[in-house]
Amino acid sequence: MNASHEEHDLSSRVAHALPRRRGHYWGGQWHEAGGARLQTHNPSTGELLAELPTAGAAEVDAAVAAAAQAFPGWARTPPLQRARALREAATRIRAHAQELALLDAADCGNPVKAMLFDAEIAATQLEYFAGLVLEIKGETIPTGNGSLNYTLRQPLGVVGRIFPFNHPFMFAAGKIAAPLAAGNTVLVKPPEQAPLSTLRLMELLADLFPPGVLNCVVGDRGTGAAIAAHPQVAAVGLIGSVGAGKAVLRAAADTLKRPLLELGGKNAMVVFPDADFERAVDGAVRGMNFTWCGQSCGSTSRLFLHASVHDRFVQALVDRIGQAHVPGIATDLRTTMGALIDRTQYQRTLGYIESARTEGAALACGGRHPADPALRNGWFIEPTVFTDVRPDMRVAREEIFGPVLSVLRWDDAESMFEAVNGTELGLTASLWTTDLLTAHRAAARVQAGYVWINDCSSHFIGAPFGGWKQSGLGREESKDELFEFTQLKNVNVSMLG
Template identity: 75%
Template sequence: MSDTKLTSNGEPDLVDRLSQIMPTRLTHFWAGQWQPAPGAEVLEAINPSTGERLASLPVAQAEQVDAAVRAADDAFPAWSRTPPLERASMLRRAAVLIREHAADLALIDAAGCGNPVKAMLFDAEIAATQLEYFAGLVLEIKGETLPTGNGSLNYTKREPLGVVARIFPFNHPFMFAAGKIAAPLAAGNTVVMKPPEQAPLSTLRLVELLAEVFPPGVLNCVLGGRDTGAALVAHPKVAAIGLIGSVPAGRAVLAAAAHDMKHTLLELGGKNAMIVYPDADFDKAVAGAVRGMNFTWCGQSCGSTSRLFLHESIHDRFVQALITRVAIEHRPGIATDPATTMGALASEAQYRRSLEYIKIALQEGANLACGGKHPEDPTLKQGYFIEPTVFTEVRPDMRIAQEEVFGPVLSVLKWSDEDELLCAVNGVDFGLTTSIWTRDLVTAHSTADRVQAGYIWINDCSSHFIGAPFGGYKRSGKGREESRDELFEFTQIKNINVSMAR
C-alpha cells in the first residue's frame, strides 16, 4: 500500500486502492488459460453505490461454454484419480490464499455488489473455512460392506459425477464462488463456474489467485447472463448443476436438467418467519428481528426473516423498539466505506423491484412504519439505496407476506391464536428458515416440529454452523449444503458384488 494515495485525514483513498486490486484478466478461464473473447456482447459491471462503471466484460456464447466444459471433462479422469489427500492439500492452499487477500476481496465485492466492505470480510473467512472443512472430509468419501447371506462379498464405493456447473447470485458473490467449489472438487469432480452478471469481478480475482493451485481444467469460469447459464446447464457433458438463485431460475435448471437426467442441487428463495412468543427475552428478540432481516445486505439474503410474527400482548412495544433500533444500527451508505452498516441494492432491477413491492404494500393496506424511500443524503443520489423499511398491519394474504421481495422490506404480522399463527407461517410456497423466540422449552421444540422449514433457529437467527446441513422445504430448494451432505451430493454410489463360489 505504499503507493496508495491518502485522503485529507490520512486514511487510504479507497478509490485508488480499488483500482490497484481489481482483477487484470477480464475474460473467461478454462484449461488453465485466460481465453480470448470474440463477439461484441459485453457485460457492464456497475458499482451500485455510485452508478459508476467498474469494467466491461465479455459474454460467453455457446461455443465458449462448450470449450470450457470440454476442458473440464478432459481434466476429470486425472483429477478424479488424484489421491484424496493431494486434493485436500490444494483446497487448503486455496484457503490460505483467500485469507491472505481477504481485505482486497472484500473491497472488490463491496464495490461490485453493494454490500458493506466491513461485513464482506466475513464472507472471505466463511469461504476459506468451507474449503478447509471439505478438505478435511476427503477421506469420508467411502463405501461400506454389506452382508449378503450367501457368502459373496458385497460392497459400495462413492465416485465423483464428472463436470459440475456452479451458478451463484449477486448477494455474496465471492463467498459463493470460493466456498461452493469446495465440495465438488474435494469429491473429485471438475468445476465450471458462472458468476453473477451483476458482480463478477471478485470471482475473476479468485481465479487469478487459484490459477496455479489446481491442475489445468479442474477449475474453469465463463462470464455471462441468463443465456450463458442456460448453455452451461444444457451442455451434455455437464453431469451436475449446483445453483443458488431464485425459484424461477431453479425451475429453469430443473427443466433443462431433465433431458439428460442431470443431478441438481438447488438453494432457492425464502419467505422466512420469525415467531416471537410473549415470554421471549424482549431485548434479545428485538435485536434478533433486526439482525434476522439482514438489513446490512439490504435484505438481499435467502435466509432473511422478512415475516415477523409478534404476539398481540407485545406487538406495539416491540414495533416501537424495533424501529428505534433499526434507525440506530442501519443507515444506508457507500459500500466501500468501512463505517457503512447498510449498503446498496445490487442493481437497478433489484432497486426497482423493492420500490414496486413497497408501492403494492401501500395499495393493499399495510401501514408504513418507517423507511420506504430513497435516502435524502445527497452523496447517495446516484446509488441504488432504499431506507430500511418496516410495514405493520400486514395480513398473511398480502403480497409482501407471500412473495420474496429480496430487498430491505420487513413485514410485521400480529397473532394471538397459535394454530392460526402456524397456519400463516406455513401458508407460503417457501420453507427455508424459521426463527422461534421463547423461554419455554416445550413451546420451542413443539413449534420447531410444526413449522415447515429446513433450518430452524431457537432464540437465534442468521447464524450458520459449518457441518450443519442447510437447505429448504417446498420451493426453497432441493438438497442440503454446508455439511457432509453437500459433499455426497457430488458423488454417486456404485455397488459391487463379488461371488466367492469355487
C-alpha cells in the same frame, strides 16, 4: 468526508483490486472470446467498473470440454493431495481477504466490513471439505449368500456451479470446495451483476490446480442455461431464485443431471409472548439482514409478533434499526448498510413498497431513497418496516430481496402457524421463546429446512442447510453437500468356489 477519509473510505483502492484479466478461464488459459459485452457497475455510485465478454454456446462448449478432459486425472488424484490444494486455496484467500472484500463491496454494494467475513467463511469451507476427503467412502453389506458386497462413492464428472450477486466471492470460493474435494472438475458462472471477485479468484488459484480442473465463464442467463443443458455436465448447483431453479431443472431434464438447488425464502420469525424481549428485538433486526439490504435468501422478512408484545416491540425495533443501519457507500469502513445491486432490483423493491401501501399496510419507517446527497447516484433504500400486514398481501407472500420487513400480529397459535406455513417457500424460520416445550413443538410444526430457536442468520459449518417445498433440493454446508457430488456404486464379489 473528514480527515479520516483515508482510513475509512477505501474506494481509491478499488482500481488496484480489480482483476487484471477480464475474460473467461478454462483449461488453464484465459480467453477473451464471447458475444455481447457485459457491463458491471458500482451499486453505490453507478460508476462503470468493467466490461466483460459474455460466454455463448461455443465458449461453454470449450470450457466443458476442458473440464471433461481434466476429470479422469483429477478423480485419480489421491484424496490427501486434493485436500492440500484446497487448504492452499484457503491460505491464499486469507492473504488477499481485504482486497477481495473491497472488490465485492464495489461490485455488489455490500459493506466492505461485512465482506471480510465472506472471505473468511469461504476459506473455512475450503478447509472443512479438505478435511472430509477421506470420508468419501462406502460400506460393506452382509448379504449372507457367500458374497462380499460393498459400495463405492465415486465423483460424477463436470460440475456446474451458478450463484447470485449477494455474496459473490463467498459463493465462488466456497462452492467449489465440495465438488473438488470429491474428485470432480468444476465450471463456475459468476453473477452477471458482480463477476469481478470470481475472476480475481481464478487469478489467485490459476497455478494451484491442474489445467481444466477449475474453470469459469462469465455471462448472463443464457450462459447459465447452456451450462445446465450441456450433455457433458453431470451436475449443476444453483443458488438463486425459485424461477431460476425451475429453469435449471427444465434445462437439466433431458440429460437427467444431478441438481443441487438452494432457492428463495419468505422466512418467518415468530416471537412468543414469553420471549426474551431485548434479545428478540436484536434478533429481528439482525435476521432481516439489513446490512445486505435484505438481499439474502435466509432473511426473516416476515415477523410474527404476539399481540401482547406487538406495539412495544415495533417501537423498539424501529428505534434499533435507526441506530444500527444507515445506508452508506459500500467501500467506506463505517458503512453498516449497503446498496441494492442495480436499478432493476431498486425499482422492484420500490414497487413492493408501493404495493404494501396500496393494500393497507402501515409504514413504520423507511420506504424511500435516503436524503444524503452523497448517495444520490446509488441504488439505496432506507430500512423499511410495515405493520398491519395481512398474510394475503404481496409483501407477506413474495420474496422481495430488498430491505422490507413485514410485521404480522397474532394471538391464536393455530392461525399463526397456518400463516407461517402458507407460502410455497420453506427455507428458514426463527422462533423466540423461553419455554422448551413451546420451542420444540414450534420447530416441528414450521415447514422450513433450517430452524433457529432464540437465534437467527447464523450458519454452522457441518450443519446441513437447505429448503423445503420450492426453496430447493438437496443440502449444503455439510457432509451432505460432499455426497451430492458423488454417485454410489454397488460391487458384489462371489466368494463361492
